[in-house]
Amino acid sequence: MLNIVLFGPPGAGKGTQSENIISKYNLTHLSTGDLFRKHLGEGTELGKLARKYMDEGRLVPDEVVISMVDDKIANTPETNGFIFDGFPRTVAQAEALDRLMEKNNIKISGMIALDVAEDILKERIRERGKTSGRTDDQDESKIETRIRVYLDETLPVAEYYEKQGKFTKINGVGTIEGIFADITKVIDQY
Numbered sequence: 001m002l003n004i005v006l007f008g009p010p011g012a013g014k015g016t017q018s019e020n021i022i023s024k025y026n027l028t029h030l031s032t033g034d035l036f037r038k039h040l041g042e043g044t045e046l047g048k049l050a051r052k053y054m055d056e057g058r059l060v061p062d063e064v065v066i067s068m069v070d071d072k073i074a075n076t077p078e079t080n081g082f083i084f085d086g087f088p089r090t091v092a093q094a095e096a097l098d099r100l101m102e103k104n105n106i107k108i109s110g111m112i113a114l115d116v117a118e119d120i121l122k123e124r125i126r127e128r129g130k131t132s133g134r135t136d137d138q139d140e141s142k143i144e145t146r147i148r149v150y151l152d153e154t155l156p157v158a159e160y161y162e163k164q165g166k167f168t169k170i171n172g173v174g175t176i177e178g179i180f181a182d183i184t185k186v187i188d189q190y
């Protein structure tokens with residue numbers, strides 16, 4: 001089984017590259033952002049709870065995210081593996097994911113981090129905001145908040161995987177195909 005954590009700041013291209021990885025390796029996409037947006041669209045209690053955090057660009061509380069991921073893994077019995085996209089976003093989530101993996105007798109193969117400079121990220125998010133309909137992509141202060149939250153709370157997750165010898169950084173600036181080629185070189189060595 002391949003279980004890959006795709007890591008990087010907002011706007012790094014995780015969603016785009018996830019799609020490529022999924023079709024090549026036949027994996028299950030587990031994007032916590034997408035799952036929350038689905039709940040939001042369906043107006044579930046979980047969606048209502050997540051909304052107030054998402055609208056401000058802040059993180060949804062760990063226990064809420066973790067139980068949603070636990071459910072998704074439990075409800076996906078037959079798979080070649082998972083792409084974790086936008087999760088884990090805190091060290092507590094990374095520790096919880098390790099426990100979930102252990103419970104299901106599976107392992108994280110590795111983390112692939114997409115590296116993109118901050119000014120490029122902001123430009124990409126603004127561009128995406130013109131068509132994505134995401135309110136968190138359309139407001140400068142929300143974009144700033146998300147990048148700050150990434151630097152403060154999410155970046156330590158990279159170190160967590162580095163300590164386990166599971167971390168690889170890739171240049172996230174270039175053509176989509178070129179970046180994907182670099183990603184496949186890493187995955188093919190797992």
Ligand code: ADP
Pocket residue numbers: 009010011032033034036053054055057058059060061065085086087088089093136146
């Ligand atoms: P992006 O990485 O482009 O900001 P995502 O779609 O991954 O977008 O996430 C959108 C929002 O959903 C985040 O700003 C946050 O509020 C919430 N969210 C997504 N994943 C998590 C997570 N693992 N932990 C906490 N909050 C999350």
